[in-house]
Amino acid sequence: MSASLASLSPGNASEANDLLQQVIDRSTHLAELVASLTAGTTIALVLGTLLLLSAFTRPKRHVPGAPVLGRKHWWEPDLLLYWRYTANARTIIADGYKKFKDQPFVVKRHDVDFNVMPHKYLDELRLVPNTKLSSIRANVQNLGHKWTFTTPMSESNLHFRVVQNKLTPELPKYLDIIKKELDEIWSDDIPDPQDWQEVDIQEMMRRLAARMAGKVFVGHPACRDEDWIRISVGFAMDVFTTGAILRMFPPLTHPIVAWLIPARYRVMENLRTAEKILEPLMKRHKDNIAKKAAGEPIEEEEEDTLLNWMIDRGTEEEIRLDRMALRQLFLCLAAVHTTSMSITHILFDLCSHPEWFPVIRGEIDEIYKDLGPINSSPESSAKNWLNRLEKLDSFFVESQRSNLPSLFVPQRIAVQSMTLKDGTHIPKGTKITWAAHSHMHDTSITQDPANFDPMRSYRKRHSSPELLNKHLASSASPNSLAFGYGSQACPGRTFSVGEVKLILVRLLSDYEFQFTDGTTNRPANMFAGENSFPDPSAKLLMRRRRDKSS
Numbered sequence: 372m373s374a375s376l377a378s379l380s381p382g383n384a385s386e387a388n389d390l391l392q393q394v395i396d397r398s399t400h401l402a403e404l405v406a407s408l409t410a411g412t413t414i415a416l417v418l419g420t421l422l423l424l425s426a427f428t429r430p431k432r433h434v435p436g437a438p439v440l441g442r443k444h445w446w447e448p449d450l451l452l453y454w455r456y457t458a459n460a461r462t463i464i465a466d467g468y469k470k471f472k473d474q475p476f477v478v479k480r481h482d483v484d485f486n487v488m489p490h491k492y493l494d495e496l497r498l499v500p501n502t503k504l505s506s507i508r509a510n511v512q513n514l515g516h517k518w519t520f521t522t523p524m525s526e527s528n529l530h531f532r533v534v535q536n537k538l539t540p541e542l543p544k545y546l547d548i549i550k551k552e553l554d555e556i557w558s559d560d561i562p563d564p565q566d567w568q569e570v571d572i573q574e575m576m577r578r579l580a581a582r583m584a585g586k587v588f589v590g591h592p593a594c595r596d597e598d599w600i601r602i603s604v605g606f607a608m609d610v611f612t613t614g615a616i617l618r619m620f621p622p623l624t625h626p627i628v629a630w631l632i633p634a635r636y637r638v639m640e641n642l643r644t645a646e647k648i649l650e651p652l653m654k655r656h657k658d659n660i661a662k663k664a665a666g667e668p669i670e671e672e673e674e675d676t677l678l679n680w681m682i683d684r685g686t687e688e689e690i691r692l693d694r695m696a697l698r699q700l701f702l703c704l705a706a707v708h709t710t711s712m713s714i715t716h717i718l719f720d721l722c723s724h725p726e727w728f729p730v731i732r733g734e735i736d737e738i739y740k741d742l743g744p745i746n747s748s749p750e751s752s753a754k755n756w757l758n759r760l761e762k763l764d765s766f767f768v769e770s771q772r773s774n775l776p777s778l779f780v781p782q783r784i785a786v787q788s789m790t791l792k793d794g795t796h797i798p799k800g801t802k803i804t805w806a807a808h809s810h811m812h813d814t815s816i817t818q819d820p821a822n823f824d825p826m827r828s829y830r831k832r833h834s835s836p837e838l839l840n841k842h843l844a845s846s847a848s849p850n851s852l853a854f855g856y857g858s859q860a861c862p863g864r865t866f867s868v869g870e871v872k873l874i875l876v877r878l879l880s881d882y883e884f885q886f887t888d889g890t891t892n893r894p895a896n897m898f899a900g901e902n903s904f905p906d907p908s909a910k911l912l913m914r915r916r917r918d919k920s921s
């Protein structure tokens with residue numbers, strides 16, 4: 372339009388006036404149109420534009436030659452693939468595994484392309500350090516990175532070191548500690564109904580897992596502080612919700628979408644509350660260090676918590692209050708829901724295969740007869756006692772195989788480009804993963820994989836003396852990927868297996884469970900993208916055991 376105005380000669384003034392009038396009219400219409408837009412429409416328009424832009428500008432990091440899955444027609448834009456993935460990841464991944472299990476393939480999520488690697492590469496990549504292939508970067512990306520304030524987690528691995536170098540080596544001590552705590556707080560969270568009562572077993576288990584983790588992470592009395600329990604459960608939920616909503620929109624839109632997500636404001640509140648609770652604890656510990664150094668007496672011995680270990684060993688930056696608040700809540704995120712979901716899944720699996728209740732209870736009763744109650748003598752330390760629960764251990768393994776929290780385990784981001792022995796190139800920034808669920812349900816790996824067979828690992832362990840310490844619930848092996856694999860596999864796995872067993876021993880010894888509709892039909896797990904979880908609305912009926920004499 373500016374070009375046509377410039378071409379007018381002075382003699383054509385009336386024509387110019389007409390044209391000018393038209394311009395003014397149109398601008399007025401445009402102004403009226405803009406003025407008539409509601410805030411909602413404006414946001415929708417801006418988001419729509421960014422959505423389209425993102426679809427074409429999003430970085431694509433692929434292992435060269437890897438086919439892209441999830442497209443129904445060659446002309447489909449990537450945007451459709453992203454949405455299809457959110458609703459249908461399970462089918463897309465299973466199809467990909469069937470077609471391409473011996474070569475890398477790509478599935479597209481809104482924010483990232485997953486390069487699904489063949490199983491044969493697991494061992495080659497097993498010991499590659501996090502400076503080259505990073506698990507924490509992959510996790511932080513899943514959690515919404517800067518939009519959920521989790522990015523600093525990828526700058527230090529103090530959270531990993533404290534679990535690996537403090538909690539796990541001192542496991543016997545910490546299991547005894549949490550057993551005592553469990554006994555003291557049990558009746559706060561667990562009802563004792565004489566007749567069938569509907570219970571929200573998932574919420575009950577979240578609270579127990581949060582309390583157990585709290586006892587070890589921050590000690591008493593913080594572990595019993597309702598605010599601490601609330602944020603150690605809530606932080607994960609709020610971060611996941613924020614991350615999941617953000618993932619439904621392309622990265623270019625995140626600066627806008629993030630501000631519209633209520634859960635993100637709760638993440639901020641969780642972090643502030645953690646700082647308030649941790650500040651006096653950190654000060655007390657630092658004061659005590661100073662007193663000890665000066666040879667002065669300290670008023671009260673502190674508990675040997677993971678918090679104190681980190682203060683003693685972390686750099687100034689790592690133990691800054693805001694960083695410590697994030698680190699503690701991240702540890703809760705890693706520890707609480709994973710553990711509580713495992714217990715829920717085991718109970719659901721038992722209720723759908725109730726013939727296993729007497730078998731597991733029989734095992735528990737036998738150990739009682741041999742060792743007495745847990746911690747009643749030097750031989751009955753929690754670790755010794757729980758190690759003897761071989762059938763429960765095997766049930767746990769099968770329950771995990773059937774209910775993996777993520778279809779993709781492990782996940783890594785290539786911090787630098789690397790080339791594998793067979794020449795396969797992984798460009799810097801690529802997200803690689805393994806289709807753990809498909810692999811663990813492959814008939815060449817697991818016989819009759821659709822069958823829930825809880826004694827699979829028990830039979831394997833007892834098939835030869837060399838295998839007795841293999842195939843455990845806490846093992847991270849190429850065919851058992853629930854805890855990841857290699858040097859970055861879950862460092863808290865032996866602790867979490869101990870927690871799960873401690874809680875189940877008490878639940879199964881004292882109570883009966885069944886589904887609310889009286890059937891043995893397990894509520895189907897739910898999926899969002901690659902993540903899977905028990906149906907949040909699923910409850911159980913619970914009552915005190917009637918077949919127990921004392």
Ligand code: HEM
Pocket residue numbers: 506507508510530531534538702705706707709710713776780781782852853854855856857859860861862863864866867868
């Ligand atoms: C049944 C319960 C649990 C499950 C299924 C689970 C699963 C996992 C998985 C799959 C990973 C990633 C491993 C990899 O990429 O190779 C992981 C990492 C991790 N887990 Fe666990 N975990 C559980 C309990 C715990 C507990 C109780 C703690 C702490 C006491 C813990 C602390 C961690 C930490 C610190 C990481 C490393 C995070 C990172 O730096 O990337 N986990 N876990």
